[in-house]
Structures are given as C-alpha cells and as structure tokens.
Amino acid sequence: MFEAMTQYIGDFVSISCDLVGLGEPTHREPAFAHVRNELFAQLVDRGFRSIALETGRAAALVVNDFVQGGPGSLDTVMREGFSHAMFGVSEGNRRLVAWMREYNTGRSPKERLAFHGMDAPMEFSAPSPRPYLEYARDFLGLDLDIAGPAGEDERWGRAEAVMDPAESPGDTAGAERLRAIADDMLAALYARAPELIAATSRDDWQRAKIQLTSGIGLLRYHRQAAERIENGLRWSRLSAVRDALMARNLLDIRDIEARRGPTLVFAGNVHLQRNPSHMSMAGMDLTWFGTGAILASLLGTRYAFIAGSLGRSEGLGLAEPDPGTHEGRLQAGAAAWRLEVAGADRSAVSRTDTRPEQGYFPLDQETLDGADAVLHIGEAERARQRT
Numbered sequence: 466m467f468e469a470m471t472q473y474i475g476d477f478v479s480i481s482c483d484l485v486g487l488g489e490p491t492h493r494e495p496a497f498a499h500v501r502n503e504l505f506a507q508l509v510d511r512g513f514r515s516i517a518l519e520t521g522r523a524a525a526l527v528v529n530d531f532v533q534g535g536p537g538s539l540d541t542v543m544r545e546g547f548s549h550a551m552f553g554v555s556e557g558n559r560r561l562v563a564w565m566r567e568y569n570t571g572r573s574p575k576e577r578l579a580f581h582g583m584d585a586p587m588e589f590s591a592p593s594p595r596p597y598l599e600y601a602r603d604f605l606g607l608d609l610d611i612a613g614p615a616g617e618d619e620r621w622g623r624a625e626a627v628m629d630p631a632e633s634p635g636d637t638a639g640a641e642r643l644r645a646i647a648d649d650m651l652a653a654l655y656a657r658a659p660e661l662i663a664a665t666s667r668d669d670w671q672r673a674k675i676q677l678t679s680g681i682g683l684l685r686y687h688r689q690a691a692e693r694i695e696n697g698l699r700w701s702r703l704s705a706v707r708d709a710l711m712a713r714n715l716l717d718i719r720d721i722e723a724r725r726g727p728t729l730v731f732a733g734n735v736h737l738q739r740n741p742s743h744m745s746m747a748g749m750d751l752t753w754f755g756t757g758a759i760l761a762s763l764l765g766t767r768y769a770f771i772a773g774s775l776g777r778s779e780g781l782g783l784a785e786p787d788p789g790t791h792e793g794r795l796q797a798g799a800a801a802w803r804l805e806v807a808g809a810d811r812s813a814v815s816r817t818d819t820r821p822e823q824g825y826f827p828l829d830q831e832t833l834d835g836a837d838a839v840l841h842i843g844e845a846e847r848a849r850q851r852t
Contacts, residue, residue, distance in 0.1 A: 471804050474504045474771070475511050477838040482769045483727040484719060485513075486757050487840065488734035489773040491825040494781055496845040497773055498557025500802050501731050502564065504840075509568070509578065514726035515718070516565075517581040518558070519733065521548030522714050523597060523679040525582030526672060532565040532580050539563055548586035575725060581718050583711050583730060583756075585682040589628070591690070593621035594643060597680030601650050604665075604673040605657070609646060614639035621683075627690045630699070635687030644688075647681045671721065678717075682710045697749035704744070705753035708736060712759040732756070734772050735826055739835030744826075761835075772807065772836040774828055778845035781823045790816040791828035795839060801847035807836040 478485055487504065489497040505516055518525070527546035531537055542562060547553035562580065569577040586592055595615040602609050615621075616639055625632040634640055654661070654674060662670045689706050692699050715730060722728055735742045735755060742755035760768045776796040777785050786792035791813045795805065811830060819825040833839070842848045 472800070472802070474507050474804060477771060477804060477806075478508070478511065478727075478769060479766065481766045483723070484715065484730060484760065484764060484768050485727065486730045486732070486737035486760070486768065486770045487773070488732065488737045488771060490734050490775055490828070491781070491823060492551060492733065493824045494775055494778050494783075494842070494845050495555065495557055496775075496778070496802070496842050496848040497840075498555055498561070498731075499849050500840065500842065501729075502557060502561050505561070505729050506564075508727070508729055512726045513729055514577070515579040515581060515722045515728045516561070517583040517715060517718055517728055517730045518552065519549070519584050519711075519731065519736065520546075520552050520582040521584055521586040521679065522582040523676050524548040524586065525580060526675065528562055528582075529580040532562060532569055533577060534566065534569060548582070548584065549588075579722065579725075581714075581728075583714050583718070583732065585679055585686070585707065585710050585714075587627075587683065587686045587707055590622060590624045591627055591683055591686050593618040594647070594680035594683040594687075595621075597676045597683065598643065598647055598650070601647075601654065601673050601677035601680070604661070604669070604676075605650060605653055607650070607653075611643070611646065614642040614646075621687065626687065627703070630691050630693045633687060633691035635684075635689070635691035640684060640687060644681075644684050647677065647684060651677055651681065678713075682706075685710070697751060700746065700749060701751045701753045704742070704751055704755075708742070708753065708756045709759065711736060711756040712763075715756065715760060716763070733826070734832065737770055738772065738832045739770055740831045757835075769837045770835065771804070771838045771840050772828065772832055774839050774841040775825065775845065776841065776843040780845060781825070782820070783823060783825065783845075784818060786816050787818070790814055791830075791833065792816050792841070795841040796843055798843070801844055801851045802840065802842040805839050805841065807833045807839050 524546055531542045543553045552558055565578045595611055598611045620634050686706050689703050737757040739757050739761045742753055744751045757770050774792055774795055776792055794813050815827045815829045
C-alpha cells in the first residue's frame with residue numbers, strides 16, 4: 466500500500482540523483498504548476514540550481530535571460546519564451562519566472578537559478594527550421610542560402626504538414642538539402658569551437674548550438690511526418706522522435722549544469738515515466754519509449770521519477786475517483802496534496818471516468834512500479850489555494 470506521506474520532496478531525492486522528473490497527469494489542471502513551484506523552492510534549499518519545463522529549448526532562452534536579470538517585461542517573456550501557448554498563459558509558470566528573477570537578484574552566477582526548455586516546438590504542428598538554421602549560419606559567418614531550400618515558412622507550420630504525410634515538406638529535395646547543411650554546420654560549430662568561443666563567449670557558442678540542434682530536431686520530425694506508413698505506427702514514431710530530442714536536450718542541460726547543482730524536470734507523466742509510454746488517439750494505440758525511459762537507461766540512479774496523480778478537479782470536471790482505482794487509494798486523507806512512496810498494492814485498477822478533453826492520463830501499475838514516489842493532488846482547488 467502507499468505510505469510515508471509527506472510534503473517534503475527531499476525525502477525522495479538521494480544524493481546520487483542529479484535529475485528529478487516531476488510528472489503531471491494532465492496539462493490542464495493548474496494546481497500541478499503551483500505545487501511544483503513549492504517543491505522546486507524546497508529543492509533549491511538542497512542545492513538544485515535549475516529547472517527544465519516541457520517547452521522549446523530555444524524559446525526558453527528568452528526566459529532564462531530574464532531570470533538572470535536581463536531587460537524586458539514579464540508579460541513579454543511569458544508571451545515569447547514559451548513555445549507551447551498554454552504554458553505561456555499559465556499563472557503557475559508566471560509566478561515561477563517572477564520568483565526566479567527575484568531569487569537571483571544580488572547572487573553570484575554560480576548561485577543563480579537557471580531556466581531551461583527541454584522540448585522542441587513540435588507536436589501536432591511544427592514550424593519551419595529556417596530561422597534556427599539561419600541563426601547558426603550567421604554565428605558561423607557562412608554564406609549559405611537557407612531560405613531558398615526551406616521555401617515558405619507557412620508550408621512547414623500548417624497542421625496538415627504533420628497530420629498528412631502527403632502534405633509534408635519533410636522528404637522534399639529542399640528538406641534534404643537543409644539536413645546536409647545543418648549537419649555540416651554542426652560539425653563546423655565543434656571544429657571551430659576554440660576560435661568561436663574566443664571571439665564571442667562560451668554562452669554564445671551554447672546559444673548557437675541550441676538554435677542549430679532545434680532546427681535539426683525539426684527537420685527530423687518533419688522527415689518522420691512524411692513517412693507513408695500505417696498511421697498508428699507513424700504517430701508512435703513521431704512521439705519517439707520528440708521524446709528522444711527531449712532526452713538529448715536534458716543530457717545537454719545536465720552537462721551545462723553539472724558543476725552548479727541538480728536539475729528539476731517538469732513535464733507530463735507520459736514523457737517522464739520509466740516504463741514505455743502509451744496513448745490512445747483518434748482510434749490509434751500508440752507505444753514508444755519516452756524521455757524518462759531513455760534517461761533511466763542511460764543515467765541509472767542519477768535519474769528519479771515522481772509520478773503525478775489527481776483525485777478531484779472541479780475545473781476539469783473530474784469527479785471523486787472510485788476507491789478501487791490507484792487514484793482512489795491515494796485519495797484517502799485530508800491533505801490537499803502530498804507525496805508518497807509508490808507502493809505495491811496490486812488490487813487497484815486504472816480509473817475509467819475520464820474524458821479525452823480533460824487530457825488526463827490515469828495511473829497504471831506499470832508506471833507506479835517505475836516511480837520513486839507519487840505526487841497526489843486530492844482536490845485541485847484546495848491545492849491551488851494552499852500554494
């Protein structure tokens with residue numbers, strides 16, 4: 466059964482762990498972002514110096530510049546620094562960014578908190594790689610035509626370009642040319658690193674790498690979208706490409722942050738869980754290895770996963786869970802939210818009272834078996850008020 470109830474995340478983070486994945490079962494319940502902020506503040510007291518959210522890595526550079534004390538307004542940062550629109554309007558994210566900037570005021574660079582994006586700007590649509598590749602081209606000082614082979618940005622950014630392989634630009638001659646250009650630029654970025662860093666800075670070099678790898682990731686995603694295979698398999702592979710990019714981004718982030726302290730990662734359970742990810746969409750059953758499964762295999766005990774769970778949410782129209790479900794077993798007790806060890810009560814089942822528009826992924830035994838702990842929000846409205 467579930468035990469060891471607490472509201473202190475430090476009880477679940479070992480000294481060997483430098484990457485903690487905090488999952489949420491739905492993006493549509495704001496309470497998780499508010500609780501995350503409280504837990505991140507606890508981890509900062511334990512030496513954590515960075516957080517990574519499920520938003521585009523290149524876009525997040527705008528947010529990090531701001532929390533480091535750079536110019537601009539909070540409104541502008543929330544509008545421009547999140548590649549997924551729903552995260553830019555999140556009150557919990559707004560509070561996080563404002564708090565990080567305030568925390569960093571007067572502190573040395575080593576002690577400041579850093580904000581990272583772990584994702585690429587892709588899902589059911591994906592933008593043109595052109596601006597990302599042009600950024601790297603200009604940093605390298607090369608005379609290359611990117612706009613010509615890329616064509617109009619609109620043809621990449623349409624939903625149809627991902628939804629329908631016949632509408633995808635991902636396997637065109639222009640896309641193939643861009644992939645070759647991008648690969649050559651990445652080789653040049655490393656080959657010329659001493660020269661480039663001496664002329665600019667290590668941070669500038671990293672920024673160019675982030676822009677370039679974001680463009681390469683978009684090219685890979687569009688190439689997979691163009692595959693004319695069974696649609697369920699195509700979407701499983703698209704999900705796998707996206708999660709592989711997230712895993713690579715997080716490994717890069719850890720390389721940057723290694724000397725400063727551990728990192729908290731906040732994203733959907735379906736991305737951060739250790740077991741294979743599953744999703745039903747439009748009559749398709751998708752399966753792939755998510756970011757957490759990749760990281761767990763590469764990092765071992767350096768990676769920890771805390772699964773998110775939700776009991777009741779008036780805003781989502783999510784009713785009290787059946788007592789025999791995993792969420793129902795976690796629902797016992799008066800706390801608005803709490804952390805618990807993920808136990809082994811195998812008589813519980815997955816809840817079935819959710820609707821697609823809630824975006825809720827119910828807990829299952831396999832996910833719990835791979836979790837170090839569970840963050841259960843019993844009543845979303847109370848949790849938001851408490852935090």
